Amino acid sequence: MQKKLRLGELVIQLTLLLFGVLSILITAGIVLTLGEESLRFFASGEISIWKFLTAAKWQPAIGEYGILPLASATLMTSLIAMLIAAPLGLFVAVYLSQYATPRVRAVLKPILEILAGIPTVVYGYFALTFITPLLRLVFGENVVSIYNTASAGIAIGILILPLIASMSEDALGAVPRSLKEAAFALGATKLETSLSVVVPAGISGVAAAFIVGLSRAIGETMIVALAAGAGSALTANPFRSAETMTGYIVRISGGDLGYDTVDYNSIFAIGIVLFLITLALNIVSRRIVRRFREVYE
C-alpha cells in the first residue's frame, strides 16, 4: 500500500515537533545562562570552587563565599518538610487507595488538591503568623526565634503533602488486584495487606514521589524567604534563623545589587548548585523507578 502524503497531518506533526524542540531549547537556554554567569563568578579569581563548597561563612559583601550555611539551611527546611510530608503523604495514599469508599474519596481528593493550589506566599505568611507563634507557645519564646527553619519546613511539608499523596496513591492504585486478593485469601487483614503487600509492591512509585517532593522542597522559595530568616547562619538548631539558598537568591535579586559584581554572580553560582541538586534527584528518582519496579503478570 502506498503511503499517502496528507498535508494536514504533516502540518500538525511539524507544529508538535516545533513545540517539543522549543521546550528543549528553553531548558538549554536556562542551563547556558546559569553556566555562563556562574563561570564568571569562579573566573573572577576571588574564590575557588573548593572554598566555595567548604568555607563555613557566607557574607559576599566582605568576601566570604562559603555555601555551607546556605546549603545546610536548605537541607534543614527540606528534611523537616519531608519528616512531615513523607509519612503523612504515604498514609493518606494508603487510606485513599485501600480504605476510602468512593464517596469519601470523591470528597477528600479535591480537598487535598486545593492544598496544592494555595499560592506559596500564603503558606509563607501562614508559617510566619501561625506556625511560628504556635512553636513559640509550645517551646518558649526564647528558644524559638521569630524567623526559624522549623516553621518554614513545616509549611513546606504541608505544601508538598498533596504532591506526595497523589503520586503515591497512583503508585499504590496500580498494584494489581490479584496480589491483594492473594493476601486476603491467605487470611491477612486489610492493614496487613496494605502495609506488607501493597506498599512494598508500589515502593518504586512511592520512592519516586518522595524524591519529587524533596526536590520541590529544596526549590521552594517564597515560604523560606518569609519565614526562615534573612541572614546566613550555620546552625543545626531548627529554631534559629538561617537563610536557605533560594532565600538568599530572592533577597539579593530584589534589585539591590550592581550587575556583574561578584555578589551578583554569586547568586548564579548558587542557582547552578540548586539546579544540579534537583537534577541529580530527578535522575535518582528515575533510576529507582526503573530498578525497583516489580513487574507483575
Place this chain on the structure above:
Amino acid sequence: MEKVAVAAVLLLAAGSLLSAQSSKKGFEWVTRQSDDPLLPGVNSLKVTGGIISAGSSTVYPLSERMVERFKDEGYQGSITVDSIGSGAGLERFCVAGETDVANASRAIKSSEVESARKIGREPLEFRIGTDALAVAVNKSNTFITNANKEELRLIFSTARKWSDVNPAWPKQDILRFIPGTDSGTFDYFVEELFGKKKEPILGAANLQLSEDDNVLVQGVEGSPYAIGFFGYAYFQENKDKLKVLSINGVAPSAETVNKATYPLARPLFLYSSAKIMREKPQVAAFLAFYLTYVNEEIRSVGYFPAEAEALKKAKQNWLDAMKGAY
C-alpha cells in the same frame, strides 16, 4: 476707527502670545497662585505623564505620602516609588538611567556623579528632610535604655551575648536585625560606628539583613533580646511594640535632631537632573509639589524637617534648573 481695530487685534495677539508664554507645552500646570514664596504653584489636575522613582527604603514612606497627596489633589498619571535601597536607586538613576528621580538617605558619591555624567545626566540635589536613625529594642526589654557608641560597636560586632557588653545584662544571645548592605541606612551606620569598615558588623553572629524594614521591625518585636536599627519613621509607626534607645544619653526627637545633639541624624535627598525636569515637565511638577508641601507631611510620617537653609537651597536648585522653561 481702523487704527483702533488694528491696535485691538495686535493687543489680542500679544495677549495670546503672552498667555502662550506662561504655559509652554507640558507646563500647563504652572499657576501663579502658589503656597510657596519661591516656587511656582502646581495645578496637579493639569500634570500629565508618568514618573519613575526608586531608592532608599527610608525615604520611601515620605515619598509615598507625597505621591498620595499629589494624587489626592488631582494628578492622574502613574507614578512609581520603588523601595530598593539608596545605592540601588542611585545606580538605576546614574548608570542604567531608568528612573527620573532617585531617593537617597545619603549624599550622592562622586563616582555616582561621574557615571551619571557619562549618560548625560547632571545630578541635581534636593534636600527634603532629616532622619534620625532609631536603634530599637523590644518593648519588654528592661535592661537597656541607653547606649554609648562604644557599646553600640560591641553590640553590633563581636559581642555574642548581652553580658559580653555589660556584665549586668543577661547572658542571652544578641539577635541582630539590620538593613541590607545596599541600603543607605546600613552605609550610614557603618560609617558612623566602624569608619566604613563592613567586616565587624557583617561578621557578627545571629545577624539578619533585610532591605524591608518591616522584616526588621517584626524581628525586633519577636524577642526581648533582639536589637535593630532603621529609619525613625519605622520606629514611630511601631512605637507600641518597640523601645528606642538613647545614644550617649540623647533620645531622638525633633529638638535633638535640629540641634544636632542626637548623634545618628542624617539628611534625606531626592536626586534628579535639569535635563529630565525640562524634558518631562511632570517630574518638575512633582518635585515642586514635593518641596512646597514636604514640611506639612514630614512629621506625621516620622521624620524631621530639614533646616530652613537647606530646604531653601533645594528650592533654589529647582528654580535654577527650570529658568525660562515655563
